[in-house]
Amino acid sequence: MRASPPQLPSPFRGLSVKLLTALMVVILAVEIAVYLPSLANYRASWLDDRLRVGVVAARVLDAVPDVMALPRELTDRLLRSAGADAIVYRREGQSQLIELADAPTPREAVTADMRMRDPITLIGGALDTLFSGGDRTLRIVGEGELQESLVEVLMPERALYLELVTYSRNILLLSLLIAAITALVLYVFINVLVIQPARRLTENMLAFRQEPENGTLIMVPSSRRDEIGVAQRELAAMETDLYTMLRQRRHLADLGLAVAKIIHDLRNTLTSAQMLSDQVATLDDPKVQRLAPRLVNTLDKAISFAQSVLDYGRESATPPSPSRVALKGLIDDAGFDAGLAGHPDIVFTNEVSADIALNVDAVQMTRVLVNLLKNARQALEQRTLEGREPEIRVNFDQGAEGVVLGIEDNGPGLMPRARDNLFVAFEGSARSGGTGLGLAIARELTEGHGGRLRLADRKTGTRFEIVLPSAVRRDEPNR
Known part of the structure; x- marks a missing residue:
């Protein structure tokens, strides 16, 4: 059962909403x-305004002789203009107090010393006032006009x-409005330049994945020269290559199926011809006796080739x-x-x-070794070595690049023509008349x-x- 095609995220879960939310945050x-x-500056300005009234009151107190008392009407007017319950003026170790006639009972007091104006103190005081609930008595302290004088409100x-x-x-409210307008403007700008092109890229990839052989779904890149434009052009090139490869793969698959049917029928025909040649070889005619081995050898090669093609076609991944x-x-x-x-x-x-x-697939690695050893055996059987005994050796080594397993023979070596396409099926063969499928299969396996098959110089x-x-593990010897 084919899985349902993936879907793009909804508008409320896509990249655009995440971008808009991030901008607002x-x-x-x-x-x-x-x-x-x-906020701290606003509070400081408000406190300074109230403190100025206290300074004015202190100036009045300085202007009045000590033996005289300020009229109650004047002091109440000064206090009400400042919204204060009392004003204290301290100078030369003496304190003077003016307060409302009907001043309320003092509550918990909090001091705002306006002589300390560092940012941390001002911000902390503003937050303290904002979260206090406003049920306390505020004591505002500042310097008067005269030297070493203090005014408290x-x-x-x-x-x-x-x-x-x-x-x-x-x-x-103003911040929310500014954030919304700014985020909306940036969102529209980024949406046009980034989000929508990225969404078109995603839609194209999803559609092409479902129908990779539909040439009309290949991305049409724009003329942009930024990262989006590069992504569009690279995606279009990749889809074009994939489309071409899939068409070639289909043609090769159809051609391979036809060849496999032809080879299958040819093998059956050759097998029948081989049976007839075996019967002919029993005749006493000298010409037949001379030509029969050649005929049998030719039929064996043809059957072996047909079988190799069928095996390669059935090779699974x-x-x-x-x-x-x-x-x-x-x-x-x-x-x-391998017959050794x-x-x-x-x-x-x-x-x-x-x-x-070693940690390997035993079946697949055996097939690799059989193909290599069989090629070495056939190469030695076809050539006569002068003064040397034909030999095939398998040795082992481990170095920086990993495990190296060598299969070598003392034969005449490979011809230069055989080295060019050594691991290409039907083109590279280590011996005359071979198909090259053994080495191609060995290399694939x-x-x-995760390894490599190479020809050493x-x-x-x-x-x-x-x-x-693969990491090598050494087994403990049996005791």
Whole structure:
């Protein structure tokens, strides 16, 4: 059952909403950073205004002789103009107090010393007033006009609290309005330049993934020269390459199916011809006896080629299933399958230690070794070595690049023509008349293990090396 195609996120869960929310949060954070000093300055200005009234009162007290008393009507007018309950004037160790006739009972007092104007103190005082509820008595302290004189104004904190609440509410509404307008403008700008092009890219990828063989879905890039334009052009190029590859793959698959059917029928025909040739070979005619071996050899080659093509076509892309495998036993089994066990003319030497184990797929790695060993055996069988005994050796080494398993022979080596397309199916072959499928399959299986199959440079003989990144484990000897 085919999975349902992926869908783009809804407008309320997409990138645009996240961007708009992020912009508003950032703008509000900036507004808060500006609001705190602004609130502190507003409170300081308000307190300074009330303190000026106290300074005026202190000036009046200085102008009046000590033996005289200020009229109650004048003092009440001064206090009410400042909204204060009392004003204290301190100079030269003496204090003078004027207060309302009907002054309320003093409550918990909080001091606002206007001689301390550092930002931390001002901001802390503003926040303290804003969150206090305004039920305390505010004691405002400041310097008078004369040297070493102080003026204190005592008043309810409620008026200042209400002023700060109103100011904060206005700033909040204004900040929200500015944040919304700014975020909306930035959102529209970024949406046009980034979000919508990115959404079109996403829509195109989703649609092309569902129908990769539909050429009309290939991205049409714009003329932009920024990152979005580069992404559009690269996506269009990738989709074009993928579209071309898929069409070629379909053609090759159809062609391969047709070839497989032809080879299958050809193999059956060749098998029948081989059976007839075996019967012909039993005749006593000298010409038949001379030509029959050639005919049988030719038919064997044709059948072997047909079988190799069929095997390559049936080759599956199953991922390897690594397990702990004793390497020496794996090589011995591969040598037996390659026809080297008990060979009358070729010496087969397995130099790998019995305590070495690798994490590989035993079936796939055996097939790699069989193909390499069989090629080496066939190369030695086709050539006569002067003064040397044909030999195939398998050895093992471990270095910085990983595990290196070498399969080498002392034959005449490969011709330069065979080296050019050594691992290309149907083109590269290590021997005359071969298909090159064995080396192609061996390379694919090795790369499936994350390794490499390479031909080593040698002056004499041939050496193939299987390089694997697998960690080597040494088995404990039996006691």
